[in-house]
Structures are given as structure tokens and as C-alpha cells.
Amino acid sequence: MTASITRRYRFSASHRLNSSELSDEKNREIFGKCNNPYGHGHNYELEVTVRGVVEPATGLIVSIQALDDYVQSRVLERFSNRYMNLDLIEFAQLVPTTENMASVIAGILSHQWEAAFGKRGPALARIQLQETARNGFELLLKAKAGTSPETSERAKIYA
Amino acid sequence: VVEVTLEGDPDPTTGMVVDLKEVKDILKREVVDPMDHRSLNFEVQPFDKVVPTAENIALEIWRRLAKRFQPLPSKLYRVRLYETADLYVDVTEDDVNSKQLQR
Numbered sequence: 001m002t003a004s005i006t007r008r009y010r011f012s013a014s015h016r017l018n019s020s021e022l023s024d025e026k027n028r029e030i031f032g033k034c035n036n037p038y039g040h041g042h043n044y045e046l047e048v049t050v051r052g053v054v055e056p057a058t059g060l061i062v063s064i065q066a067l068d069d070y071v072q073s074r075v076l077e078r079f080s081n082r083y084m085n086l087d088l089i090e091f092a093q094l095v096p097t098t099e100n101m102a103s104v105i106a107g108i109l110s111h112q113w114e115a116a117f118g119k120r121g122p123a124l125a126r127i128q129l130q131e132t133a134r135n136g137f138e139l140l141l142k143a144k145a146g147t148s149p150e151t152s153e154r155a156k157i158y159a
Numbered sequence: 160v161v162e163v164t165l166e167g168d169p170d171p172t173t174g175m176v177v178d179l180k181e182v183k184d185i186l187k188r189e190v191v192d193p194m195d196h197r198s199l200n201f202e203v204q205p206f207d208k209v210v211p212t213a214e215n216i217a218l219e220i221w222r223r224l225a226k227r228f229q230p231l232p233s234k235l236y237r238v239r240l241y242e243t244a245d246l247y248v249d250v251t252e253d254d255v256n257s258k259q260l261q262r
Contacts (some may be wrong), residue, residue, distance in 0.1 A: 001253040003214050008199040049249075059212035064246065 004051040004125055005061050009071055010078040014041040015096040018085075039083055042096075045130040046075070046105065052122025062122045070116050074108050102129040102137045110141070160241040161190065161220060167233030177233040189223040211241040221250040 016039035017031040034040070048071055052061045055129050082088060084096040090104045108128045113124050123142070130136035162185060167176040197203050199211040209215050217240040228235045241247040 001218055002257045003217060004249040004251075004254070006212065006249065007248050054212075054214040054218065059210035059215040061214055061248075 001054050002052060003051050003054050003061060005064075006047050006049040006126075007067055007071070008066065009023055009046045009048070009076060009133050010043065011046065012041055012043050013079050013082050013084055015084045015091075016038045019095050020093070026043055038107070039085065042131050044079075044101075045136075046071075047126070047130075048109065048124070049126035050122045051125035051127035055137060062117065066116070071109070074112075078108075079105075098129050098131040098135070100136050102127050102139045105129065106141060108137050143153075161186075162239040162241075164226065164236070164237040164239070165231075166236035167231075170196075170232065171204065177231055179239060181231060185224065185227045189242055190220055192195040213240055213246065213248045216240055217248040217250045218254075225255070 017034040017035070019030075020028050022030065048067070050062045050067065054061055078088065084091045084101075088096075091100070094100050094104070106124070109127070110124050116119070126142055127139040127141070128136060163182070165177050165182065194203055194258070199206040199216070200232050201207070201209075205219065206215070209219075217238055219238065221238045224238065225235050236251065238250045239247055240250075
């Protein structure tokens with residue numbers, strides 16, 4: 001029997017929404033106050049959903065400690081208290097919107113997922129990134145054990 | 160905290176998917192009364208034999224509810240069990256029907 005388990009993590013980071021492909025005027029028009037020159041911060045909430053077999057011996061899908069360590073070392077430690085535009089290589093050319101952040105985080109997490117949780121182990125099924133209480137983005141990944149081609153592609157690009 | 164989601168078409172007359180009173184009664188009888196303020200390991204079956212992880216408790220709640228919601232016009236869509244505010248388990252029909260997901 002399978003089930004999904006979702007763990008919620010928190011981190012704070014800052015960004016400025018500005019695209020190098022657009023004029024200053026166009027950036028201001030599209031991003032509004034999010035384009036203010038010195039950036040601003042958010043308290044992000046990241047949900048990571050793992051789907052897999054509930055192991056008969058343990059009753060667990062995944063070790064929460066192992067999942068926490070994995071997310072902590074790959075995402076939280078890198079994103080936490082950073083100005084994403086300058087501190088994270090992933091956003092050197094990419095606007096750090098919550099959409100793009102969710103996609104980047106999915107890429108980072110799926111990159112070495114199989115190595116960490118096993119080829120036949122539980123799958124990374126969903127990322128939900130909440131920017132404020134009023135807006136967030138959800139990314140559903142292929143609910144299949146191991147890394148799907150789509151997510152490994154992302155990993156290549158961003159991780 | 161347990162969240163139970165039912166799926167169905169709203170009744171044309173009442174505008175309701177399901178009578179919430181009936182849902183409440185079933186939840187109370189099948190889940191809350193037998194499990195509330197109990198030591199799951201010692202007092203609630205099958206947790207004398209099965210480890211009462213959030214995963215297993217969610218699956219057991221699904222089993223207890225799935226058959227009870229048969230006579231109602233709506234069917235069980237999801238059981239979500241919160242172990243803490245930051246950790247929850249979802250069980251859906253796909254999970255119960257899955258042939259052990261790739262095994």
C-alpha cells in the first residue's frame with residue numbers, strides 16, 4: 001500500500017524581481033514594487049511531498065530524519081538568509097519569482113534523490129512553495145519512484 | 160488532526176454533496192470514539208501488530224471510512240492525517256489500489 005507524506009519547512013530570503021531582458025521602465029511596469037532597487041524579503045514555506053510504499057516492517061514511507069537532512073543540506077542551508085539574485089548561481093540569469101524558485105528547488109531535490117533514497121525508493125511527488133499567506137505555487141512531479149526524465153532535466157539546468 | 164474529503168456531485172434539490180451530519184456521525188463512530196484518548200498500541204486494533212506511524216494510522220482510517228461512505232451519494236476522496244502542523248500523510252484511492260507502486 002502506498003501513501004504520501006508531506007513535510008513543511010521554513011526559510012527567509014530576499015530577492016528583487018528584475019529581468020535583464022527588459023528595460024528599466026518595462027521592469028517597473030511588470031514587477032511594480034517588487035522591482036524596487038534594493039530588494040525585499042519573504043518568509044517562505046516549502047512543502048515537500050514524498051509518495052511511496054508504506055514499508056510493512058517499519059510503517060514508514062521515508063525516514064523523516066533523512067528527508068529533513070536532505071532538504072536542509074541542499075535547499076535550506078543554501079537559500080536561508082540569502083539575497084537570491086546575487087548569492088545563488090541559479091538566479092544569475094533567472095528571475096527569482098516563486099514560480100522559478102519552486103522549479104529550481106524541484107531540480108535541486110530531484111538531482112540526487114535516487115542516490116539518497118534508493119532507485120526503488122519513495123518518489124519526490126510535489127513541491128509547494130508559499131511566498132506569502134496569500135500566494136504560493138505548486139509543482140506536481142511524476143509520481144513514480146526515482147527521478148523522472150523531466151525532473152532530471154531540471155536538475156541538469158539548475159543544480 | 161484528521162481531514163476527510165468526499166467527492167460527489169451536489170444534489171440538485173439540496174445543493175449538497177453529502178449531508179454533513181451523516182459525515183460527522185460516521186467520523187465519530189468509526190474514528191474518533193475508538194481512537195480518541197487511547198493508547199493506539201494497546202487499545203486500538205490493528206496497532207497491537209502494526210506500528211502506529213502516521214502512515215499506518217492514515218491507512219487504517221481510510222479502511223474504516225471507505226466502506227462506511229459506500230451508501231452515501233459521495234465517495235471517499237482523501238484522508239489527510241496531521242501528525243504535527245508541519246507533517247501530514249495523505250491517502251487516496253490511488254494509494255489503496257496501487258499495486259505497490261513499481262514493485
